[in-house]
Amino acid sequence: MTLPAYLPILILLVLSTGFAVFSLWMASKISPRRWTPAKLAPYECGITPEDGEEVGRERFPVKFYLVAMLFIVFDIETAFMYPWAVAYDELKLFGLIEMGVFIGILLAAYVYVWKRGALEWAE
Amino acid sequence: MDLSASLIPGPDYMGLTATIILWPLGTALFLLLFGKRLSTFKVGGREIPWAGVIAVLTLLRSFVAAVAMFVDIVGVELAEGAVGHGGANVENARTFTVHMFDWMQVGGFAVGADFLIDQLSVVLALVVTGVGTLIALYSIGYMHHDPRFHRYFAYLSLFASAMLMLIFGDNLLVTFVGWEGVGLCSYLLIGFWFERPAAATAAKKAFIVNRIGDFSFLLGMFLLVAAVGSLKIEDINAAASGGQISGGIATIAALLLFGGAVGKSAQIPLYVWLPDAMEGPTPASALIHAATMVTAGVYMVARMGPVFLASEGDLALTVVAWVGALTALWAALIACTEYDIKRVLAYSTVSQLGYMFLANGLGAFSGGIFHLITHAFFKALMFMGAGSVMHALANETDMRKMGGLRKVMPITGATFLLGWLAISGIVPFAGFWSKDAILAAAWEQGEYALWGIGLFTALLTAYYMSRLYLRVFEGPLKHDPDVHPHESPWTMWVPLAVLGGLSVVGGAINLPWDLRLEHFLTPVLGEFEVPHGATAWILAGVALCVAVSGIALARFLFLTQRGAELRARLVTGSWLDKLLTASRNKFKVDEVYEATIQRPGHRFAMFSAYKVDAKGIDGVVNGAGALVAWLSDGVRRLQSGYVRNYAALFLLGVVVLLSALILRVGPLG
């Protein structure tokens, strides 16, 4: 056995785990806590913000994220097509069919996105 | 050996078994589903609900089938010309296995829904269906005011079916199905009047205590499967008596099985649930907690006898005998001071079950079964008698408020008298013969200590039973003036009369000079030695004297003026007073359990209850439950709701797992 070679790693492991556990334990010991039923519930979703409430920072439409995500999806489609195009000669009919399947699936997604109104900016 | 039914033009065993077991099951399902819609009809100005009639008829049908089966088995034995005197080594020609269907088959491990019909199972089936029919009939009168009438009879039928499955089980798994089934019904019936908090608590207590026993039983079952490779009782017993199981394994397996019996049959230390179980309807107590279910443990030990006999140095049997004897004594002591009529009977049941285990522990299995049968007669009788009294006195159970009832309830009083004499061990009543057989077996084996305990318990039994009888039925009337005691309707007193008759003549099935039952059961249970000649007469005489002295003592204390004065003097300050108080407090066993198991867990749980949530603990009042709750609460702190904590714990798991693996595989590469 060459276990001694791993001894430093083991010691480090124990030390780091120990430190983490110790800090958490200390924190739990010395921190003040005033439990309420709400704090103890396993959920922390908080209170629904109301319209008039001052949130403190400007809010912008969630649609930005939606568009960004859609962009990435279709961006990857293009990225995927480059290597396919480069190796087109070797892939022959097989490659064409595979790409057809791929584009077909994305097309379905596109129709879905479009028809569900995800591309409409205003209501 | 299965010589099969083809030798004789016997009845259709398959059909009979199906009738005996499945009819009550069908009735139970029918009553559960449609019972509410059943109406009532009138006989002699009394409303009689159909639900009860159906249940009684079903059980009667099962009983008739059991009788047919019994007659056939007896007939076969005669035809073979072997009337049992051959001893245990003769192949039991009259064992039939009824194969209903293949329950499951995995690889080489097959279990069928099989039922074993032999002398032992048939005799017990007679008792269960016979006493069951009588008790169901009684229940029609006793329960007729209850709004959940149909449900009661559904549970009762279900119980009968499960109990019969337990008895007829050809393999331990089928037996276990019945075992769990009777537990479930017992639980449902104890908690039948769940509006009373005491009933709900008692039901839960019974459930938890029985879980401990069942767990032990299951372990024993698994151990036997591992050792023998089969769940079939015959295979296991053959392997045990053939020496294929080592003594050590046999000891452990036997003790684990006995653990199950201790739970189900309410022996030390798991007897605490049975007195509380008296919260259930009285006829249910009579059937389940006196005559049948609680004797399942006795039956199981007798049935698995060879495993117990194979134990190293008879350790398992010794344990069984001593647990039985001590339980008999202990419960009898408590019964002497209890004032609740049903609880006296409950402790008496625990005590008598102890006798049966004592018999089993001495290897006198058929002696245990004999006492089981006679006990079923007189204890069911007395429970129903007590029910009749409660019925007459508006559910009063305190014996101090009873007295002189024989005058107003002549039939109940007379039949109770028979039960009292039977359990006290007066010649020629049933209890005398069966108790004498057990004590004689102890003497013959040189177990004088066990014999002494048994004899002393017999004295106590005669005393506390006389105390009960005399307080309730003799002396002046004491009940509240606004209660008008009356004799019960015929549905209630007919069963009493029948059981009263059986309590008188029941001993005739196994009189010491012809031992009919014992010889009948010998092919299944083997033989045991009893004393002969003068010794036998002297032992019987001693037992009788002890019983008479017990009764005389009670009569002196409770019916004479001087006795009453003496009692008054004794109960102030003396050592006896302390003993009586201790006994009255049931020797604080419940409290000890509470202090050692329940309270620490419960206190911890309550301490953190406001953190857990306001109602988190109230459902967990029982010891085992609270212990688990305590553990649970510890782990629960980890379930904080914060994803970061979850991920941290996840990571900790990863670190531990990978560290273990790295240490195991050593250097990589």
Place this chain on the structure above:
Amino acid sequence: MQLDLPNVELAAIAPEVVLSLTALLLLVFDALVGDRIKNGLHLPVLTSLGLIVAFGFAFTQWNDLDQTGPLMQLAGMVVLDGFALFVKLSLLVFGFLSLWLSREYLVREKLEEPEYYALTLFAVAGMMLMATASDLIVMFIALETFSLSLYVMVGFRRRSLISQEAAMKYFLLGAFSSAFFLLGIALVYGAVGSTNLYGVAGSGTELGMAQFLATTTPQGTGLLVLGAGLLIIGLGFKVAAVPFHMWTPDAYQGAPAPVTGFMAAGSKLAGFAALLRLLDVSLFQLRGDWQPIVIGIAVLTMIVGAVMAVVQEDVKRILAYSSIAHAGFVFTGILAASDRGVSGSLFYLATYGVTVLGAFALVAMLGGSEERAVRLTDYKGLFYRRPMLAGALSLLLLSLAGVPLTSGFIGKLVVFEPAIEAGFAWVVIVGMIASAIAAFFYLRIMVVMYMQKPDEGVAAIALRPVAGAVLALSVVATLALGVMPTPLLDLAEKATIFFST
């Protein structure tokens, strides 16, 4: 440059393809013409159609198995053997039951949208792929396919913050666990030089785990063992094994009740299918190394699941912890590393799935609008309000508790027995202690239903015929498989026909 073009035997994954196409079709079809259809019945009908066609394909494959024997197809990416097909068929049944049990709920909560059905189909397809995958990469894709679907389904109650948060937690921790799974794949690749579980016939370079183990010395397996450990972690997360279970109660509680049932039934079966193939087949020879890990996980999972359920007050949380305990029981079957262990585990998972789907469907029905009535106190005296529903729930709970004459009892028997055979008796004893504890909390639910008076003015619960029929089916199956388990046990035995090289 010359590329080796694979032979695409699409028929091998025909059921998965059918489900995916149905899902796509569903989305496009509904997006185009959905507004014009009033009652929305086209969604479940179309979904059922897809499931039935997929079942037909899988069933044909199962029957053909007798002639063809186990096959490896799609360039070594999938295998078609008894095991894979048993799991696939069970999953399709789960999908079908779940679909019709959910519909009433979805209509009531005004959540019936094509996405739910499409996601169900994608999830089932992903789960099926888990069982049939013979390459870790395919397994990972399958894992992500069904996980992503489930993340969304958990958060499907969009108006409920709890549902949202549950989805978020599940997603975050799921991503976390996927990382370990991927690292495991990398280590396996480092050790073996391939990600294949078996090794591809005819290609000299691709060894695969099983072949690697057949040729290597015990000293050379270190990296593979570590990789396997990480794979166990990744899959252990999906089946809710302790200590990777923390998401389970929160996600189960927050998710719509039918989704919870589907998760409990489906992702357990899929995750365990992958574990069974990985450990009991590919890494069979390394069992000395992984068994201690599995013992630890099994013991912890059984005990923590059973113990934690005792103090819960929310029925969904009780069932969540119960599902953790059940995962522990299945681990004992895996531990046995024998054919009977495998068939026992499959039987367990199949019957547990049917039972738990029914149980959560009942929770959904009884929960009322927005699942307000899911606390234990809401079940007070249920028996007196709805005797049939209470009876059905009791039977399902008895089965979960493992009471004789229910499928749950047989299931425990067939996973415990092989484990004893393999010499792990003490693990089984722990399991029995856990199930004894577990009996307590199932009983608590029943006590509340039967032995407490109902509160005044509780709304009546309506039971629709279709959901009622499906529910009855799951109750009957639970009972029937307890009394007559042999047919399914025979099928599970056929499922131990594994592909092998």
